[in-house]
Each structure stands twice: as structure tokens, then as C-alpha cells.
Amino acid sequence: MNYAIAFDYQNCINCKACEVACKEQNNVQLGADKQRIWVGQTEKVVFGKLFVNFYPSQCNHCLDAPCVEVCPTNASHFVDGGLVMVDQSKCILCKGCMEACPYDARFVDDEKVAVDKCTFCYDTRISKGYTTTACQATCPTKVRLFGDLDDENGALVQLLKKRKFFVLKQKEKTVPKLFYLLPEHDMNYAMNSIGHDTKLYTWDEMKPIIEKAKAKRIKQWKKS
């Protein structure tokens, strides 16, 4: 198992249903700055025309995650399925992981007195037999598709085989697992939102990168 999510991000209308579903599902602390999931927004003027773009996002569950690397107590760790989890009983709130995360995906939960972040709903849904994360299930325009990268015949890999995609901050080389599907019928939209130097991947290009990173880290994957 190697869980990941593909984002048809141009469907996003920034309604924030995902944020609320996540908070309700996972008992995330209340507070505007306490989000496991968020919708980023770019606002630009391109050739005198106003342009707004939405990027739903969350923890990338990087295969080569720097947050796990820096954690002094092993609170941040990998589990089966290639997920990055936080054992909150071990967290000492040094916040090194928050510094290390390129995506700013982590925050302090003041009630649990520990760092918190997205778990791909593994503990609250996936391990209980659901096949979707809360954010995917509730979305009006169905931006997300959650799935297993090891399952070549699964819906996720089939989709990634059909569409080009990019990842956020590929230069960080953390091998993130949120795949943003290229708006292939609207290259202006794509280029305006991601910039011209963003690397576009096909599944054939991405697959060896994933396999290499997985091989490097799989010894550390704990049974969940």
C-alpha cells in the first residue's frame, strides 16, 4: 500500500467543505489557524486582467519526509501505506517538524499539546473500511481522488496514467504524494497558476521516483 491523492484542482470553488469535513471527522482543534487542510489562493493581474486560482492542499505524506528526519523523539514517523503520522504522546513541541515541512502542513494543537496534521483519515476512516477521505467524500465538485499507488489497476493510477500532473515544490525533492492534475484543456489556467518552470510529470516518469523513495524508507514504515 502506498496512499496518495490526485487533485483535479481546477474544479475547486473554494467553498471549504473539505476543511469543515476534516475538522468534524478528525476532531481537529477549533480555530481559524488550526487547519489540517486548506484552500490556497493566488490572486494576480495578468495583462490587466484579474486572475484568481484555488489550490486545495494538505499534508503531502512525502515518501522522503523531512519532518520525520528532524523529529528528535520519533513522534513523527512513517507507517504502512507510506503515511506520515504523529504519535502525539511522544511530541515535545520542539516544532522542528513545522520548520522542516516545506508545505506548512503542521500546526500546534493546544488541546492535545502536540503537533497535528492530516492523516489521510487513516485512523478515522480508511482503517475502518471507508475508501474515501472525509475531504474527498464531501467535496461538491469532487476535486480529490484518494487511492493506492501500488495498485496499477486502481482508479488513482489509472487516472495518473491518463493525465499529466505536477507536485508542489518539486525542487524540495521530498517526493510528495499530492498530485495536481494539469488543466489540459486550459493551458492558460495551468500556466498562470503554476508558473512556466513547474515540472510536469507523466506516470511513467513519476513511478520510478516513487519506487526509489519508497525503497529508501520502507524499512522505517511501522505497522499501523
Added chain:
Amino acid sequence: MNVEISRRRFLQGSVALTVLGGVSLSSDNLFSNEKKKNASNSKSEDVPFLCGMCVNKCAGFAHVEDGIVKKLNPNPYFPKSRNMLCPRGNAGIHTLYDPDRLKYPLVRIGERGDGKYKRVSWDEAYDAILHGTDKFPGILKILDEEKDNRATIGYCNGEGLSKEGFEDLMGQKIGTPNYVDEISICLETTLAGYFNTIGAYGEADLNNADYLIIAGANRAEAIITPDTMDMFKRNRGRGLKIVALDPRYTNTVANADRWYAINPGTDLAFVLALTYVAIKEELYDKDFIAKHGVGFEDYKNHVLSNGYTPEWASKITGIPAEEIYKTAREFMTAKSPIYYQGRRSVFSKNDFQLRRAMAIFQGLSGNLDKKGGIIFGQKIALPKEDINAPMYAQVQERFDVKSVAIPTGKTGSWILFRNMVVEGKTPYPVRAMFMRKHNPLSGVPNTTKTVEFLKKMDLNVMIDILPSDTAMFCDVILPEASYLERESPVTSFGFLEPAVALRKAAVKPLYETKPPEVIYKELAEKLSKPLWENTLKYDEDVQDDTKGMKPEELEQYYKENGFDLADIWEKSVEEQNKEKIVKTFGEEAWKILEEKGIYYPNIEKYHKKINDNEYEYYPDDKKFYTTKKDKLKVVINFKNLAKKGVDPMPTWHADYAFEVPKGKFRLVTGRHAQFTQSGTTNNIMLRDLIRENYLWINSEVAKQKGIKFADIVEVTSSVGKIRIKAFPTLRIAPNQVFLLHGFGGSSKEMEFAYGHGANDAMIIEDKIEPIYGAAVMNETNVDIRKV
């Protein structure tokens, strides 16, 4: 400083909530693994519900553990909401467990508006409505003094599945004609314009359309299903081209292919110019119009002779003429073009004519009653209860809509009704208001007048779930069970993929709250006999009828003629629902409906999962794309309208023009996806997303005025003033400002909402459009001053 205060307030709120719902909200994390095992022995179930957070009615399953709602999940069986819940739908738990909820019946012991109430039993509350207290008179005294003129009691109710029951109680049974609801502050002219032109409002088949003009509607932020989902999965080169018109750059605009920042209130000129191009260049569907059009030649002459050219419209709308030509040509040559009907409050006084023009323009494309067009669909008929409504001789007729062109007998005009009462222009006194799930202090323009109106009443009664601004002006407050705590009357949803939906109670009513139908019944039982005695005292018709009757004959007359006000609810909602479904579709259907929350004929055969995200509800060849056929009419020249002084064909008048005096700003208002008006402002989860509203002001203008982000500005109109934080943005034109509706409530009992943002109804002038008397929201000019 402000930030700090807000932050502290917020944490207070957070603590309060933890105390109330501590176990329910964080048990998973609090319990160790060991305890989790115990928890798995606990009782959990998924109960189908219909969402009550807004008007749309999405379906979901409430995940309930040990009698506590833990999570709301979307329902994949409902074709209308297609397996989704929006942010408000997800946050419904926090409406159910809102610590500020009305928990017990309350009777006022202080002055109106000061929030001083006494907790009483239900019977004491009903008794206070009937007989009053030392602070206010009861309904019996009022009706005695008014000689059984039932019209002295007004009532109002916002949208919802239990609204009809309240109408039955107040309108049919107690017998007052003075009813106002959300229609006249909402989409009255939209519905009427389409109804009077193509026979119905219809539904836009956005799954199959290929070209969409969406003007004024904002589906990304005012979510309506299935439109929102369909629209934004097919945009940006994926089959549906979207042209958006809005004075503001909305999230809908962000997802459109083209945007025209049209001057507020000038859409009619735009549509007339599109029509001009379609007619002049003979782009319209001639066969379709020949078959279905009524009065096309008149309209053709009208549009051409009035010179409604794109060049003409350009000056009015601010949209370049060549863009209007382009849009008209693209629309008329597209395979399946839709000019989206939209559904929103009335923005300008020409709105009825705008809707007529839009419907006619749609008709000119021929894209009606077919796949990819505006369709009329089918509705599953459910049996209706007959209501035995008594006749009252003393009741007088409603007075508010006599001054408008087309009076709507049932729901009238909020603004006209209120203003006539306030100005003392009514033919008889209106002395009581019975209100349910409605907050006119926030919803009806010119709050100052609404306060005056409520103060003028001898008796105000509120049935609601939260202590709204309006509730604080009431004498008796009855706490209702929220939508997750009650079964509601089973409802049929029509159009392309019709279905019947059931809202079941996920949990028992909290505190001492009761489902609305139970309240109606108990209140009716309490009032029935005393009010009957009052009728016997004043009603000459009843006196003639009952002359010389023995007590048991009199009792029989009372029952047979519907004076027993509670007879509607002899059977509970649960019993009525089951009976209706079993009678219409059989036992098996009821089983499916109870389990899935949804039923339609052949659901077992038709409903299929395609993948984790998508479901099929009906096979394509079973969808109701074409249902009107030869019966379809597009009434272009509606001659009867002329008899009522209304333009029989959409016509532009000079006073429709958009004008803002120098130095002033046009105020526009609207909604967003994380709130439904004032009703959700106290929801702690939603407040994480938007805590207050801001005044959108053009960045350049703000710079000139020295206004920076979050600076406090005073906004003044002819009817009031508000203070609000500024949000300089390029997303709005220099002579306009915008604020979200629903914030800035005055009720201190809603502690999370109180003190945040400003109430737009304080400054929106109480203007009406002339056809129905519906409130016009976007015709107020304001002054802005940095404080």
C-alpha cells in the same frame, strides 16, 4: 488591539463548547486504545437526514454513536445533491450542539429587546400566548377586542420543510390572511418572470449544456445542487463555456471563461441587446419560435424599433458593444446554450422584466424542454392532506399588496406590510406577530423600521432554534428541535431525476425542545376552544348556523367545520409519512426510504456506483429531459400584463439606468458558501472560516481615501449607518462597495456571532419593485467615511 479582543472572545467560545460537547467532540482522541475497544461495543448507526442549514436540502447520513451525532456524511442515493455536503452541511453538528440554543420555553419579564426572560413550562408558555401576562396581552384578549377579526394577527415563516404546517395553523386554521415569508425578500420576481413566460422556472441541465451565461448568480458561493457541482466540473475547456456577469469578481467569475463587470441593475439592457443581435442577424431558432412562440413578431418590431443595439446597451451596461455581439452570436450558434435563470434576491426594480427577457432569449435559442437546455422534468406526486379550514365571517382581507400590479394573495410583500403597519396606514390594526424560523431584523431592508414594527405589536411569538435578533423582541419564545432532532414531512423533489426524500431524526430533541409539528399541535389544542368561544361571540354566520343547538350538536358543528384547530395533527408526522409512501408505492418503498433516506421508482435497478466519487441515479434514457412537448409556450408578448399597467414586453426605461452621485458608492450585497444568512452566524465551526463581514472597496479608491485593510469605516445611507472593517480589493469597481449579508446581529444571546461585522439590512433602503412589491436589494447609494 482588535485582534486580541477577538482572539480572546474566540477562545472563550471554544471553551464553552468543550464543556458542553466535550465527550461528543473529542472522545476518539481522549480514549486510550483500551477504551476504544469498549467504545466499539457502543451503539452506532447512520441515520438519513435532509440538511437544514440552507434552502437547498442536500441529503446525508448522520453518524450517531451512543446518541451523539459524530459526523455528517453525504448521501450517495440522492440525485439532487449527488453525494456531497457543503461546509455548512458538514457544520450542522455545531448548530445542533450550539450552546446558545433556545433550550426551554421563555416568557418575557423585561422590556422588549433587553433579553430578560423567564424559563417556563410548555403549558405556561402556551397559556401566556392565550391569556398574556402582566407584561403583554394574550391572543384571546386581542381577538376579543378586535371582534374576532383574525387578520389582526400577522405571521411569518422562513423556508423549510415544516413551513407548510405553520401556514396551515396560522392561515388555514386560525384564519389570518396576513402572511409574509421569505419570497418577497428573495426570488419572487425570478420565479414569476419565468412562470409567466415559459410556464415554470425549470432546471438548467448543466451536465449537457455547452454554453452558459451566468449573470448575477454566484453558484460557487451560493451553492445550489446539482447546478454547482455540474457547472464547475465541466468549465475551462471541458465542455461548458461560461460567461459570467457580475459587478464583483466572485469565485464564480474566477471559474468562468469570460467576465463582464456589468453596471449594477443594467442586465435588462444587456439581454435586450443580445436579443437585438439574435433577431437582426436572424440567428434565432425560427422553427421553434413558430411552433411555441406567442407574439414574436410584436417583440421583433419592439426590439428593432426601440434600437436596443449593442452600441446602445454598451453605454448603459459598461460592456463593450463588440463583446455583446460576440456573446449573442456564440450563444445562438452553440448547440445547447443556457442563459442561467439564477435564483437570488431582487437586485433592481426591473427584475421581473429582466427575467421575462432572459426567458424569452432562452426561448429564441430553442433550447428548452430538451437535453442540455432548460428542462421542466417530472415530479413524483405524493398524496396531500385535506385541511378542514373553518370560515370566519369577521376576518378582513390583507391590505399590503393592493398598491402593486400583481398582488400575491398568499405571501404578500414584507416591506409594504411592515411599512403600512409602522405608518399607521392599515384599515384595521395588526396587533400580533407569530413568527417561526425567520429573522426580519436581518432579512428585511431597513432594520430600524422592523424594530418599530415589532415594538408596535401587542404580542410577538417566536418559534426558533436560536435567540435571533428578532426573537429578542418577542414575548413568548418556543424552542424548536433542530433538523437533526426531528422527522420532517416527506418531500418530493422534481425535475430531471425526481426522488422522494425523508429527513429522519438522528437524535432525540435536546433540552426541552420539540419538533415544530408537535408545537403546532399543542398550541392548536390550547387555543382551539377559547378562540372558538370568541368566534361564537362575534361571528354572525356561525351564530346563525348554530342557533338553538344542543351542546353535543355544537361540538359536532365545531369539529365538522374545522374549528378544532388541532385536527390536522391527529396523526404524527412519522405516521403520516409512512402512510403516504406505503399508499403510493407500497411497503418495500417505505423500507428503502427509511434505510436510504431516498426513494424513487426503480431505485434498486437504476442506482449504480461508478467510482468513489460518482454515482448514476437514472440511466440517461430514463431521465426526464423532455416533458412539455407541444404544451410548451414561450409567451413573448404577454398582453394581459398591459391591463395591469405592466409592460407586456420587456422594455428599457430611462430610470433603470445605473447612476451614482459623485463621491457616493452603490451598495451591493450577497452571500458566500460558508454562511446562510444570520441563521448560521453563531456556528462555531463556520466562524473559523469567516468570522465577520468586511466592506469591499476598490483598492485605488481606498488608497485615495487613506483606507487600509481592517480600518473601520462608517457606511451611511438614507436609512441608517453601520461601522465595518474595510477590505480594499481590485475585485470591485470604483463606484461600488459590497458587504456580505447576515452578520452584525444585535442579539447578545448569540455570543459567538455578537459583535462581529455589520448588518446590511441597517442601511439597505426599503425600496420595492412595482409588480409584486418585492424588496430591491441593490439600489442604495451610500457614503463612506474612515473613522
